[in-house]
Amino acid sequence: MKLLNITNRKRESYRVSFRHSILFECALGIAAITNKPLHDSMEKSKVYWSNLRENLSPELQAALDYVEKHNTWKTLLQLCHYHHCDDLQEFLSFIEELEESQLKYYSLPYLGKGLQEMRRQASEGDKEWCRDLMEATKEHNFFPDYIQFVCESDTAKLKVHLKTVMTKWYEEFVQPSELEIYKMLETDVASKQEMGKKLTSEQLVEWATGGIDYRAEPNVQEVLLIPQQIYRPWNIxxxxxxxxxxxxxxxxxxxxxxxxxxxxxxxxxxxKALGDEARLRIVKHLAEKECTLQELTGLLDLGKSTIHHHLKILRAAKLVDSKDGVYTLRKQALAFMEDDLQRYLDR
Structure with missing residues (x-):
């Protein structure tokens, strides 16, 4: 289909900004240690997480059990966005001073502009609106139960829990290496901002996240990039x-x-992914057009299982994407390779 553009409107984009904080690293650490299904795929091993948890204080272990049951790491992350600071005591005071409806509103997930009134009413104790909010998120893996927990929770008890788990995690895990963590986060943001001078907003997001191709959505004016070490190699x-x-x-x-x-x-x-003739041939074909596995099999003198193996390597290197059985080349990722190599050589 051909399209004749008679408008003068440019494709919408967004601005990119950065924020880094020890508090975000704390909240994400609490999320990471309680997300057991992902431990096998994290940079730190499953054994590491298990040993770490066993060596924490009984008080912190009990608080983490509560986090695991109710996903209150989400509450902590939400609150970090509503009160920007690096000081733990200031953050704890912010939690303590929140009124009940404020705490619940800040804790409930943002689900889009159209559901903001539902979110507000649910935070003020309306059970029907709470049920509607749960229904609106029924396809999500934990939002319905989390929303019910927030709406029905005792505010005083929730505050005690949030302050306890944040304080104990900071004291036992983060504080011993706080300066090194902060320097690492600061260094990473500086390098991304420097690279951002050469890239569009979309390119910067893709480069910083290691492959996320994020395009502008309605009502999104900003993409906020927050560095973290604890959840590597995952983007959240x-x-x-x-x-x-x-x-x-x-x-x-x-x-x-x-x-x-x-x-x-x-x-x-x-x-490594490009250091193979067969994979380079696949890259060449995908540079010309997107292909299915069946189409690539017809183009190359190789078996389907062999091509699938090569595609897996290219995908793991974030050079190829796959959606609904169709493979596409991430051309921008290829373009970044020269800059990434030069940055390594200049280090």
Whole structure:
């Protein structure tokens, strides 16, 4: 289908901003240690998380059990966005001073402009609106139960829990290496901002997150990028009023313990992925047009299982995407490789 554009309207974009905080790292750490199904796929091993939890104080272990049951890490992250600070005591005071409806409103997830009134009414104790909010999120893996918990929770008890788990996690896990963590986050943001001078907003988001191709959505004016180490290699996506949020994994080069000769994992993976004739042929075909596995099998003198194996390597290196059985080349990721290599050489 051909399209004749007779408008003068440019495609909508968004601005990109950064924020880093020890408090975000605390909240994400609490989320990470209680997200057991993901422990096998995190940078730190399943054994690491298990041993860490066993060596925490009984009080913190009990608080983390509560987090795991009710997903109150989400509450902590939401509150971090409504009160921007790096000081734990200031954050705890903010929680203590919140009125009941404020705490519940800030805790409930943002579900889009059209559901804001429902969110407000639910936070003020309207049970029918709470049920409607739960129904609106019934396809989500934990939002309905989380919404019910927030709406029905005793505010005083919730405040005690939030302050306890945040304080104890900070004292037992974060505080011993707080300066190193803060420097790492600060270094990573500085490098991303410097790279942002050369890129569009979309390119910057894709580069910072290691492959997320995020396009403008209605009512989203800003993409907020927040660096984190604790959840590596995962990106965590969230929504707030007017903003899309990505808690992205810090680059290897930002971690002080890495020597300057150690290349970034994905830099190595990309060059390894391209260091094979068959995979280069696949890349060439995908550069010309998107293809299904069946189409690639017809184009190459290779078996379907072999091509699938090569595609898996290209996808793991974040050079190829797949959706509904159709493979596409991430051309921007290829374009970034030269800059990423030069950054490593200049380190």
């Amino acid at each position: 996506e969230a929504d707030m009023e007017g903003s899309k949020i990505f808690y992205y994994p810090v680059a290897d080069e930002s971690i002080g313990s890495k020597d300057r000769y150690t290349p970034d994992y994905f830099l190595v993976a990309k060059y």
